Amino acid sequence: MSNEKKKRAINRLKTMYPLRNLIDEMYKRGVEASKIGKPTAWSMVNWWEADPILKAMDIEIVYPENYGAVCAAFGAAPAYLDRSDSDGFPTHMCGYARNCIGYTARMKDLGEIPPEAPMGGMAKPMLLLSSGSLCDARYKWFQALGRYLDAPVWTVEIPHPGVEESFREGAYESAINFMVKELGEFVTFLERLLAKKMDWDKLAEITDDIIKINRLWYEINELRKARPCPMHSRDFWSCMNASLYPAGDPKESLKLYQDMYQEVKDRVENKIGAVAEEKYRLAFAELPPWHDLKIFDELAERGWNFVIESWAYHPPKPIDTTQVSNPLERIAKETYQWFTGSFKGALKAKEYMGYFAYPYLEYARDYQCDGALLHPLLTCRTATNHLMLVQDRLLNRLKIPSLVAEGDIVDLKLFDHADTMRKAETFEEMMDHYRGVRREEGFEW
Amino acid sequence: MTEKERKGLDRVREIYQDRAHRAKELKAEGKQVMGYLCLYPVLEMLTALDLAPYRILGDMEEPITKADACLPTVVCPFIRSALDLGLKGKYDFLDGVVMAHICDVGEKTSHIWRTYLNPSYFYFIDTPHTVHKAAQQQFKEQLKDFKKTLESFTGRELSLDKLKQAIKTYNRQRALVRELYDLRKPDPPLISGAETLQVMVALMSIPVDEGIDLLRQVISEVKERKNGPPKKPARLLVWGSIIDNTALIQMIEELEANVVIDDTCVGSRAYFPNVEITDDPLDGLVYRYLVGLKCPRTFRESVFGETKKDYIKDLESRFGYIKDYAKEWNVNGVILQSVRYCDVHGYEVPGLRDYLDHIGLPNIYLEHDYSEAALAPLRTRAQAFLEVIG
Numbered sequence: 023m024s025n026e027k028k029k030r031a032i033n034r035l036k037t038m039y040p041l042r043n044l045i046d047e048m049y050k051r052g053v054e055a056s057k058i059g060k061p062t063a064w065s066m067v068n069w070w071e072a073d074p075i076l077k078a079m080d081i082e083i084v085y086p087e088n089y090g091a092v093c094a095a096f097g098a099a100p101a102y103l104d105r106s107d108s109d110g111f112p113t114h115m116c117g118y119a120r121n122c123i124g125y126t127a128r129m130k131d132l133g134e135i136p137p138e139a140p141m142g143g144m145a146k147p148m149l150l151l152s153s154g155s156l157c158d159a160r161y162k163w164f165q166a167l168g169r170y171l172d173a174p175v176w177t178v179e180i181p182h183p184g185v186e187e188s189f190r191e192g193a194y195e196s197a198i199n200f201m202v203k204e205l206g207e208f209v210t211f212l213e214r215l216l217a218k219k220m221d222w223d224k225l226a227e228i229t230d231d232i233i234k235i236n237r238l239w240y241e242i243n244e245l246r247k248a249r250p251c252p253m254h255s256r257d258f259w260s261c262m263n264a265s266l267y268p269a270g271d272p273k274e275s276l277k278l279y280q281d282m283y284q285e286v287k288d289r290v291e292n293k294i295g296a297v298a299e300e301k302y303r304l305a306f307a308e309l310p311p312w313h314d315l316k317i318f319d320e321l322a323e324r325g326w327n328f329v330i331e332s333w334a335y336h337p338p339k340p341i342d343t344t345q346v347s348n349p350l351e352r353i354a355k356e357t358y359q360w361f362t363g364s365f366k367g368a369l370k371a372k373e374y375m376g377y378f379a380y381p382y383l384e385y386a387r388d389y390q391c392d393g394a395l396l397h398p399l400l401t402c403r404t405a406t407n408h409l410m411l412v413q414d415r416l417l418n419r420l421k422i423p424s425l426v427a428e429g430d431i432v433d434l435k436l437f438d439h440a441d442t443m444r445k446a447e448t449f450e451e452m453m454d455h456y457r458g459v460r461r462e463e464g465f466e467w
Numbered sequence: 468m469t470e471k472e473r474k475g476l477d478r479v480r481e482i483y484q485d486r487a488h489r490a491k492e493l494k495a496e497g498k499q500v501m502g503y504l505c506l507y508p509v510l511e512m513l514t515a516l517d518l519a520p521y522r523i524l525g526d527m528e529e530p531i532t533k534a535d536a537c538l539p540t541v542v543c544p545f546i547r548s549a550l551d552l553g554l555k556g557k558y559d560f561l562d563g564v565v566m567a568h569i570c571d572v573g574e575k576t577s578h579i580w581r582t583y584l585n586p587s588y589f590y591f592i593d594t595p596h597t598v599h600k601a602a603q604q605q606f607k608e609q610l611k612d613f614k615k616t617l618e619s620f621t622g623r624e625l626s627l628d629k630l631k632q633a634i635k636t637y638n639r640q641r642a643l644v645r646e647l648y649d650l651r652k653p654d655p656p657l658i659s660g661a662e663t664l665q666v667m668v669a670l671m672s673i674p675v676d677e678g679i680d681l682l683r684q685v686i687s688e689v690k691e692r693k694n695g696p697p698k699k700p701a702r703l704l705v706w707g708s709i710i711d712n713t714a715l716i717q718m719i720e721e722l723e724a725n726v727v728i729d730d731t732c733v734g735s736r737a738y739f740p741n742v743e744i745t746d747d748p749l750d751g752l753v754y755r756y757l758v759g760l761k762c763p764r765t766f767r768e769s770v771f772g773e774t775k776k777d778y779i780k781d782l783e784s785r786f787g788y789i790k791d792y793a794k795e796w797n798v799n800g801v802i803l804q805s806v807r808y809c810d811v812h813g814y815e816v817p818g819l820r821d822y823l824d825h826i827g828l829p830n831i832y833l834e835h836d837y838s839e840a841a842l843a844p845l846r847t848r849a850q851a852f853l854e855v856i857g
Contacts, residue, residue: 110820112805112813112834114541119814154596154766158571161596161766162814168778169817175776177597177766181605182568184578184591187612196608203601207772215774375578403542403808407575410537411582 031322032254033296037282041261044270049141055082056145065151066160070232071357072151072178078225079212084144085267090118091312094432096140117401117432119163130170147173155180157404179204185368185376201354226349231272236337238279239265245286246329247389250295252286255306255328256318262335301325305385305394308405311429311437330389333381339363379408386422390467392453394424421459423452475688482669489673490521491560499562507567507594509752515633516621522671525549527712542572543808544837545709553584563588570764570811588620597766598758607753630748636675643682644738650689651727655698658689660726661713667733699723701853706730707804708812714839718846723853728796764811782822790826800856801830806837829856
């Protein structure tokens with residue numbers, strides 16, 4: 023056996039590492055904040071609707087959804103899932119939620135952060151910030167935590183209009199007005215909770231920084247349209263934290279994304295791909311198997327480059343909100359844009375699931391994909407509902423086949439690594455076949 | 468006996484067994500039939516424009532085949548069943564469809580329905596998640612737009628007077644449903660849970676004025692008949708996700724129990740809240756449909772903007788009405804039931820059980836997969852529960 027260290031099949035970005043570290047620091051900061059009596063909140067991912075407000079009020083934010091992935095990766099989740107089950111929560115519920123419920127129940131029993139909790143655990147919150155966006159779990163879960171915590175729950179609203187309805191007269195203004203009013207109520211609530219006033223200048227600055235981060239992050243992902251694609255989905259997932267959550271100091275994150283932009287741009291200019299020989303370009307939907315990310319390295323060895331992924335984790339398509347003076351309105355417009363940014367194209371194409379499903383058609387066309395790997399999740403209906411529609415539309419509209427590999431976000435037992443690799447071999451024949459079909463039908467790739 | 472001659476419970480059974488029959492007749496007569504999913508589409512607006520609302524339900528007895536190609540098996544089997552029926556053409560008689568954000572799966576299925584079935588008229592109401600004032604205003608703005616699209620579709624104007632008239636008609640029907648439910652308060656109840664469910668399904672399949680006539684007939688018949696349900700030791704409340712087939716209730720009532728009240732959406736949840744007549748009728752409708760409907764899909768705080776959560780107070784604000792039902796209908800046990808993969812009900816279960824324990828009501832949770840075949844093991848559990856409560 024050669025002692026020579028095997029070269030990794032995915033050429034990871036060097037600038038990814040400091041961005042990835044921000045998530046580790048987030049948990050440490052939460053625990054430290056709690057020790058010194060600083061307010062902490064547990065928050066659902068809220069697509070920048072509540073994060074700037076919480077940050078402007080000096081609240082440390084921890085994201086239990088992310089912590090579910092952390093517990094899965096560290097092998098700590100099964101015990102928490104068991105606890106949730108034994109407390110009577112149905113087993114079909116979201117794996118992240120069950121993990122958090124089990125964790126919280128155990129924290130209540132112990133009166134402190136469970137000693138086995140990965141990455142220092144999540145400190146007891148003074149606020150639970152839930153979100154009406156995308157899935158039922160993301161507000162029902164925090165409501166259910168009332169069994170174990172006396173923290174109040176606030177739910178931020180994001181309208182979910184239909185594609186056609188969103189373009190009706192007054193619909194946009196009404197949605198933004200609704201969000202702004204709700205955010206105003208949220209600020210008032212926080213002022214009462216913390217007995218301090220909002221620093222509106224600080225909020226404006228943080229909002230501006232987060233928008234800049236998202237612009238840059240968007241531009242980085244635009245560079246991935248190049249052949250070969252310079253950045254793999256694994257780097258996307260490792261780096262999204264500073265945008266999506268947004269973990270860390272926004273100014274520091276902005277600097278790190280600037281570094282990343284430069285590295286990706288350099289790769290494009292020098293035709294350096296994320297995998298050595300890019301044979302196939304793929305899209306991935308939705309949440310990856312966090313505990314088995316090494317499968318992407320094995321697929322990369324076969325020349326599979328994942329060039330785009332996980333719609334819900336991406337930043338909004340850019341819109342100009344620089345002239346909007348009210349930071350709450352600016353926040354509302356950006357978040358609403360994240361949700362509805364693909365609706366115009368969807369309406370034109372008469373595809374009525376304008377978020378989650380239609381974006382994959384855009385992605386597949388714009389990033390010239392050969393295939394898609396779809397990952398239905400047993401306990402996450404939100405990330406699964408639309409996948410059959412995606413599969414159907416990709417094949418019938420763009421002649422792009424999909425490989426379906428079932429799994430779960432937390433339960434390790436449900437993802438069959440070996441079977442997925444076996445299917446991958448056959449799937450390459452399908453991708454080759456449909457490449458020919460696309461050429462015959464006049465597609466660009 | 469011909470269809471026109473059948474009255475009361477006979478007519479109810481007839482509609483229950485072929486619920487599309489009357490809607491198809493109406494369509495043949497030139498009436499437009501509008502399908503709707505769940506409780507959030509505002510029926511008064513449809514009726515005021517002379518449309519016949521028809522609730523889209525599933526069919527527990529029909530294997531899901533076509534929906535397998537559109538919706539994964541890990542989502543709500545009721546929704547999958549409803550979509551399956553649509554894909555099989557069983558809702559082809561509908562002139563249009565109104566759907567709403569009822570839950571995550573319901574919302575996405577609305578768009579999938581539109582994509583694959585392409586109805587002539589389609590509207591999606593984005594029901595807010597909270598009951599805050601701003602949410603009520605947002606809901607109202609949508610109803611204004613919904614009104615415009617309906618007017619455009621029908622070519623008729625929806626006047627305030629017509630809308631107020633429709634509200635009064637629906638309130639009359641709701642009052643009669645209350646009267647019917649009151650007949651379950653005696654011991655033994657005068658009408659069984661399974662019969663009541665058949666009435667509810669029938670009401671959702673025919674125009675409101677016909678439903679009013681039917682309810683009057685049923686109430687009169689039930690009051691006079693001598694062969695009602697027998698007295699049994701258990702008087703149960705059944706809570707949970709949709710039940711649109713009598714199999715589960717029948718299974719329970721074949722044991723030593725009468726189901727005397729429900730909190731489900733083909734039951735009291737759909738009919739108990741009235742609409743207040745307001746100067747702008749949309750205000751009353753907004754309040755009833757967003758705040759009044761007590762479905763766990765909507766997030767509620769015990770006090771708006773509370774800065775400290777009191778668990779029992781929170782449970783009281785969310786489930787206090789169940790205590791009232793239990794008292795009024797003299798309930799001595801609660802069966803919580805839900806179709807598998809229903810998140811909005813699933814998350815409620817431990818909290819509701821805590822509340823029922825707190826008020827001293829024995830309870831059990833049963834989960835099923837919306838098929839008759841899966842009921843057998845539940846029967847054993849239900850039986851054991853009834854033995855516990857005596």
